[in-house]
Amino acid sequence: MRKTETCAESRIPDGVPYVPHTAGDVAGMLETIGVTSLDELFVQVPEDLRRRAVLNLPGPAAEPAVRARLESLAAQNRVAGAVSFAGCGAYPHWVPEVVNVLLMRGEFATAYTPYQPEVSQGTLQATFEFQSLVAMLLGLEVANASMYDGASAAAEAVLMAHRVRPDRRVVWISRAVHPQYRQVIATYIGSLDLECRDLPVASDGRTDLSGFSVDVAREAACVVLGFPNAFGVLDDVRMAAETARAGGALVVTTTTEPLAFGLCVPPGVLGADIAAGEGQSLGLPMSYGGPGVGLFAIREQLVRHMPGRVVGATVDAEGRRGYVLTLATREQHIRRERATSNICTNQALCALGVTMYLSLLGRRGLRDLALLNYRKAHRVATRLAAAGARLRFTAPFFNEFVVEVRDARARWEDLASHGVLAGVPLDTWYPELGDCLLIAVTEIHQPHDIDRLVGELLP
């Protein structure tokens, strides 16, 4: 039999980690199988494909070399010694070491979908706790086990609204919803027969709802508002909800900074039917934008339209309490093309991190941290205004705000070259805010960081 030129025949290549087989193992196993060579296990693969399959990649690397390479790459990112006031969908917060260390437990990290609930109660109970905490945080009754991120959660919320109101083809989305969330919503609904209409931004930073009348709401599947919105502003969800309700449309809110709800009234209380959001702020590192966790909470009457996995409480034959994946008839593995979503793997370990974080901070910590963020951000806004960078919007905000700075992008780039990230420039998304910077202030910012920001931005 002709030997193929694949790059690893039966010889064990040098230095390959994690694969335990010895030559003796291989020989013995081949004998049990009843073949004489490894190649015989691939006879059904066309010869031509096998011949061309050589992987043109470097050879294995031992741990010290891998570490050296990754550390070198990490060092090429400007983090140490840098000062950053960037938010806009990813927020720098203290991450308790407890969360970090507990998430590394193999029992959590290396388990998978709890199809065998009897031996997955750790994951299942923790997920039930996550669902409970998210529902409580967002002021609604039911939450799922997670979505990928805030943006896809927002998109799935719109899809869900369309399922609840299938006769309605219009979706209203505020321009003050995070620009990337609006992009992802557009991608997700692009193949459906839905029309997306914009609600403009009012001069105070909230959504201009004047065009969203009850008549308009009657044609709409939903209205989508940010809360806080892309400018850090607390939008008027209550007013939008009154109109939407009267017209039979659903209210969807999106949140990039859920820490706000340690202090601010949550969207469910203001009338949201579906609250989507990004949970990264709650105990997860920014990690260049992912993995985070999509939060998704709803009014319980809508549960059969909800996407994503959900865990429910039940009992075993002895009456012992336990938890199981439930309502699976909504999901892809049962309903296939008629599923509410295609989501399978979600962000379970990240959701667990959020659960641990909220458990650790708890009732008092959540309130205190939210207050700390609120106060710090407002003091910085006042200082910047006094130094010449006016607050652009007058509506209430949590820990993020927009200031006017002449030649905003140029100033931003200049400061960046000196190791200070003065928030995020808004010109690419909002041309009318070309001379504006979006600044986020959290508990991590120390007085000397703030002095540097003010001093260098407005010398």
Next chain:
Amino acid sequence: MLLDEPLIFERSSAGRCGWPIPAADDSDAAVEPLPGELTRDDLTGFPELGELDVVRHFTRLSQWNFCAATTLYPLGSCTMKYNPLLNEGLARLPGFAQLHPLAPAAWAQGAMRLYAELSRALAEISGMDAVTLEPAAGAQGELTGMLMIRAYHRDRGDVRRKVLIPASAHGTNPASSALCGYEVMEIPVNERGLLTAAAVRGLMRSDVAALMVTNPNTLGCFEEEILRVAAEVHAGGGLVYMDGANLNALMGVAKPGHMGVDVIHFNLHKTFSTPHGGGGPGAGPVAVRAEIEPYLPIPRLAEVGGRLEWREDRPRSIGRVRSFYGNFGVLVRAYAYMLSMGGSGLAWATRMAVLNANYLRARLAPTYEVAVPTPSMHECVFSDKSLGGTGVRTLDVAKRLLDHGFYAPTIYFPLVVSGALMIEPTETENRETLDAFADALLAIAVEARENPDRVRSAPLQARVGRLDETRAARHPELAWRAPRRESVPEPSAPSRSG
């Protein structure tokens, strides 16, 4: 001994806090409070525990889980290989963990370089031309791929409404297609469980946009006619989407790009060792042939004079599918894994994965009925035929395996096999583990004949017995409810805790 543990809310005691927050530092400057109607007055129900209580709570919960770090977790098509601990520390390097996604390019060259190198490695492994790392999971990768296929056809003024999918496909395949507005048409497989060019020819029409194929398929068998199948799809003007969940069987053996595949997604949490996390986070990168490259989601990495930057000026892109750039922390782990293994290591991993699956098949086939006579690659599937007459079902076998200390294989999937038992050991299992697993399954087969009641009442040694899933669905209890009264909850008296 597993210790009991109530819900975190039931562990609360009023006034406790696990992480005290320091007061604001410059408290002389007064701040206008939030308007009353926007202020939250009620955080009732949030946990109130000390730090040690929180640590004990989650530590105990963790001890109730089986996981790949404690035992064989042979879920078919999930590739539960070892998750290298090295990569946990590397993903947590501050230079990665603390990097803001909207930092200027000059601040993120290391992260972007990692992106670029990982993309190139995936292109090389798959034999494709361009890669996006943005999708957060396999299903999102499928959605991305199908959206690109849709955009490709629309660009050519071609409205095609149907997608061909075999009944053995993972449920996400039809679900993802439906999300793109496609109508799913089932394509039959032959008696060996394989797709045939004849079957495709029979269904391929001008309204068929694509064929979604998994190779090896969910029966663990290589689609021998893949080249002819792809040719038939292309002849009809369609595209071939490959679900790359089973890539662990192909590295260094066959490249999808040579099979006529136009679009393929990867599961980094399967083939590339990133941890499954109890249900994510994963990552579902997508690779395409050059012709499909313009449709890739934004942003795209571009290199200008040795410097990397993100670009959104891509007029034919399907748009953005996720915020920022993808599950970056997961990408770091996959990248480190690929460096560790190298090309020869990945090819060896595939060969040992296939060896392991075939070894299990050889040990089990005399007793359990193999689903199809076709050779297995990295996973093997058995039906429940051998259990006939015992009253024991596949579900019972799975539960009894738990008592032997193994996680059960995937059951009842693919749907085309009666009582399917889908076993994927992966290459990181040693021979002794495989033998112990085979021994357990063989013992259960004997027990199914001699003591079927015992098998049917399994698991007997887990923390809980079989749970009432009917009750969970009929009377959904999906969240803990805070007690109505504002009162100090009674300290719970758990049964066996300290």
